[in-house]
Amino acid sequence: MTAKKLATFRIDPDEWEAFQQWAKRNGTTASALLVEYIEECLDRPPTKPSGIRLEQMVINLTKRIDSIDKRLSLLETPSHVRSDEIVS
Incomplete structure (x- = not known):
């Protein structure tokens, strides 16, 4: 070793x-x-x-993918719309 x-x-x-x-x-x-x-x-x-259970790994990956999807969706949203959402 x-x-x-x-x-x-x-x-x-x-x-x-x-x-x-x-x-x-x-x-x-x-x-x-x-x-x-x-x-x-x-x-x-x-x-x-x-030793992490496969089910926990899937849950963790799903959460990370959801987070990435949300951020990508924000990036694809026109900036003037994002500004309106932040203000409201």
């Missing part, structure tokens, strides 16, 4: 705490999720699955 690199990064403390709690509620750890995400980005099979 190759040695692992300890990686550090900066994140808002409240966001990190919320992420750790979310991971815990879903039966995994923040580290496992981040490692799995990096492996997915690199098109590599996970070395150790995070």
Whole structure:
């Protein structure tokens, strides 16, 4: 087994705490999720699955897609209409 690199990064403390709690509620750890995400980005099979249930992954992806759809819809809306919506 190759040695692992300890990686550090900066994140808002409240966001990190919320992420750790979310991971815990879903039966995994923040580290496992981040490692799995990096492996997915690199098109590599996970070395150790995070343990998140498939149903939860689908829920999370659906929420993210809905959020992206809403933002895309706003971008496709003419600016004068968006201004009217913000004012009202």
